[in-house]
Amino acid sequence: MSKLKPQEEYEKTKAFRFFRWLSGSKDPYVGEVEMQPQKETEVPETTILERMFEHRMVRNKVYDVKNNKKLTFFHKLYVAAAIFFCIALTALLLETVSYLPRTGNAGNPDNNVVSKRYIEHGLQETGALNIVTGMILTYRAFDTFGETNVLFIATCCVMILLMLDEAILKEKEEKDDRRFEPRDDAILQGTAFVLCPFIFIFGIYVILNGQLSPGGGFSGGAILGAGLILYTSAFGFKKTQRFFNELVYKIAKITALCMYGIIGSYFYITGANGIENHIPLGIPGHILSGGIILPIDICVGIEVACTMYAFYALFRRGGL
């Protein structure tokens, strides 16, 4: 049992001083160290004029291109060296290319067991007509999970660097640079009014048909993000915030990443241990087929669309 020390005795211990320093209730330098406010340094006007004169003299001498022979020589040498370096680099790269094996050769390193397996057994094992998506999201789902994490971390970094507080945002919006732009541009708004629905529908189509037709999570998400950016630049941030504000952004992004993590880890664990997984593959060619491809496609699509829009909004305005 530890005994409770009286307050006076406790104030003498090191622990008390440490916690006082940690909480910042007392500055250890105030009252202990002599401090004086810095004096303003005054420079007499004559020395400023002298310095300016010297500076001008030096500049005239150094940048006197007509009479300075060293400078002209250096400029010529610089151009010659740049051209020589470019030619040497091109030659080096072309030389390297000539050592590469010819395209379509049977003995090439890309003609190995892995690609044969993907092409011959891909449809049976993944249930996807589109081999590329089937490969990316099932055989290589772990790689894609890493890429999705990279997108998440990239937006987090941009948010740390560029996100502004609400108070500063409101203050800034009054004297914003957007004030000098055409606010309700008729041409832009008309174009966006016609195009935006088609862009959104095409993006969703590409995401949902990832296992059947070209495209998939990343392409569809990029299309959705581009559509959101078009809508925002035409109608302004206020109208976008009615359906896509910071809360929706956070929920969508984190839910998508977590869903991918859960589905993916279930798939890895069952696959690695040879257990039968209970996600049906479906009939190839139907929209509900391909096992885990469709849900993961949706997750990746949401993640990419959020990333694209967040980059634009943070760069443009400093907030979502």
Added chain:
Amino acid sequence: MTLFQCILMGFLIVCAISVSFSKNLLNSVLIYMSYSLVMSIIWVCLQSPDLAITEAAVGAGVTSILFFSTLKKIKAIQIEKDKNGQKEAEKDE
């Protein structure tokens, strides 16, 4: 390689060179945008429509918009206006 692809390749090379030689930053971004569009057509010709969709959306769309907003942030787009304003001022004098 068909004639169409050869024309596209030539266009690609012209775009790539003129990006670095154009003095106006705004023009460079616009040329880079057209480079991405041509590249996406070439992806379709090479039978990889997945990449073509992504290239058109990311390369031609989102990247150039980010470039535009960056140019605006560093006030590179306003320079031309300032020059014109100065010229007008000189004429008035």
